[in-house]
Amino acid sequence: MARKLVDVQLNIERKARNNLSRSELYDEGGDGIKIGRQIELWEKFNDYSIVYFQGEYKNGRKVGRWDIYFKDYDLNFKKIGGGSYDEKGNGIKNGIWNEINDCFKNSNLILDNGEYKNGKRIGTWIQVDLKKIIKHSELKKDN
Numbered sequence: 001m002a003r004k005l006v007d008v009q010l011n012i013e014r015k016a017r018n019n020l021s022r023s024e025l026y027d028e029g030g031d032g033i034k035i036g037r038q039i040e041l042w043e044k045f046n047d048y049s050i051v052y053f054q055g056e057y058k059n060g061r062k063v064g065r066w067d068i069y070f071k072d073y074d075l076n077f078k079k080i081g082g083g084s085y086d087e088k089g090n091g092i093k094n095g096i097w098n099e100i101n102d103c104f105k106n107s108n109l110i111l112d113n114g115e116y117k118n119g120k121r122i123g124t125w126i127q128v129d130l131k132k133i134i135k136h137s138e139l140k141k142d143n
Contacts, residue, residue, distance in 0.1 A: 033060035042100065049073075051100065055082075061091035068100060070109075070130075080130060081111050092119040101127060 034057040042051035055066030067082035083097030093116040101110035114125030 035059070044105065049105075050077075051104070052077075053082075055085070058089045061085075061089045063087055063089050063091075068098070081113075083116070092116075094118065098128075 036057060038053075038055060038057050040053045042053065045051050050071045052069050053066055054069065055062055056064045062085040064087060065082065065084050068080050069077045070080045071077045081098030081100065083093060083099065084095050086092045086094050096113075096115055098111050098113045101108075101112050104110055109130035111128045111130055112125055113128055114121055115123050
């Protein structure tokens, strides 16, 4: 029975991965320039967890608000971070960002929180362990 449940869950995750990866729009000129609302899979995702980014492209560059979503073993995606790109279409990060740490994986759910100015990190950046936050909120709900 447990084996069947795992197979079903992996199949659902593969379908989600396939659906997300087909969500790209390109300009009609055939130049391969991304436009409009996009969903992009994180290149390091696997069958047990999926991370995707959702936001807007203008002339092939990220603009405005981009959000980061994560789905672990349960079937629900959770918004875990994001930030903003400049509205001029330069693809430059600005303002407060909560983004995936380079070491982010199933056993190490670390986010970097801090500020960008003209595409460069400024000030103090902190690392947040998403697993500890999730466990803390689960404990709080039980009380």
